[in-house]
Amino acid sequence: MTADNLPIDIYFRPRNYTWDEMCDLPGANKDCMIDWDYEVRTIVEGRFRDACRNLWPLIEGLNFRSITIVLDLIGMEHGDIGYYPYDSSEEKGSYVFYASYDFLEAYLRSHFEESYELRYIWEHELIHLCDHRNITEFKYYNLSTDVREFLIHYLLSFRNEGLADLYFTMLGHNDIMGSETARQKFLAGIRKFEAVRWEDETIIKQKEYEFMSENGFYDLGPWMVLHVLSCPGYKGYTSQAASVAEHKLIELCKGKLQYDGVIRKDNILVYS
Ligand SMILES: [Zn+2]
Numbered sequence: 001m002t003a004d005n006l007p008i009d010i011y012f013r014p015r016n017y018t019w020d021e022m023c024d025l026p027g028a029n030k031d032c033m034i035d036w037d038y039e040v041r042t043i044v045e046g047r048f049r050d051a052c053r054n055l056w057p058l059i060e061g062l063n064f065r066s067i068t069i070v071l072d073l074i075g076m077e078h079g080d081i082g083y084y085p086y087d088s089s090e091e092k093g094s095y096v097f098y099a100s101y102d103f104l105e106a107y108l109r110s111h112f113e114e115s116y117e118l119r120y121i122w123e124h125e126l127i128h129l130c131d132h133r134n135i136t137e138f139k140y141y142n143l144s145t146d147v148r149e150f151l152i153h154y155l156l157s158f159r160n161e162g163l164a165d166l167y168f169t170m171l172g173h174n175d176i177m178g179s180e181t182a183r184q185k186f187l188a189g190i191r192k193f194e195a196v197r198w199e200d201e202t203i204i205k206q207k208e209y210e211f212m213s214e215n216g217f218y219d220l221g222p223w224m225v226l227h228v229l230s231c232p233g234y235k236g237y238t239s240q241a242a243s244v245a246e247h248k249l250i251e252l253c254k255g256k257l258q259y260d261g262v263i264r265k266d267n268i269l270v271y272s
Helices: 030-054 101-112 120-129 130-142 148-168 179-195 203-213 217-228 239-246 249-256
Strands: 008-013 066-072 082-084 096-097
Touching: 008 030, 030 066, 030 101, 030 120, 066 101, 082 120, 096 101, 096 120, 120 130, 120 148, 148 179, 148 203, 148 217, 179 203, 179 217, 217 239
Parallel strands: 008 066, 066 096
Antiparallel strands: 082 096
């Protein structure tokens, strides 16, 4: 199997959408809805396959029997795009992703305006897919109202999003340009966490929401992953990670280490 023949099925939610539900999206045309439908699914599929090609050595060993991408026209999903761990099954080889209405709008705009701003975004979700077993485990804690469970959820989110966004950081896309800045910002977040009166049960849910929405998971997380990978003695130590962690990202961008977006076999670490 290659990225070109992965079994990908893309459909809109609802399947029988009306003109009113899609009329504001770029390129929509009441007289050519079937063509538009086909074009949108082709665009999304093309971008998704590009991401699969970029990460192919990472994912080629996985069991792929079906990949479904739901294009959400009715606002059930917030944010941009995502991976549904609960609807996916490693054993069955079936994996499900979604794109929100807002994302679809931005995606189509970027397509029609030929901007590549959103080019790498599916890679993030594919790395969540590779991390499937761990994210389903951590999601369990989401349901608890115990603040200790929330702390685990909060800390593991740096790991989960840090792994998924490490790819973008290695390409030079991260607002934080060095590990020391990341460390200080993380510690400031922890001090804020400690200052909350968690014993007051009436504020827990609101505070959880605030912490999860003002998080630094995507920019701090990759630096934390790099830090772990660059600790001498750690079984996954790599001199490449140590080199990036040591040098500021700005130097990485200047060309000390250059990546073109395609993951190669010899760049991959294998963990036991
Ligand atoms: Zn994510």
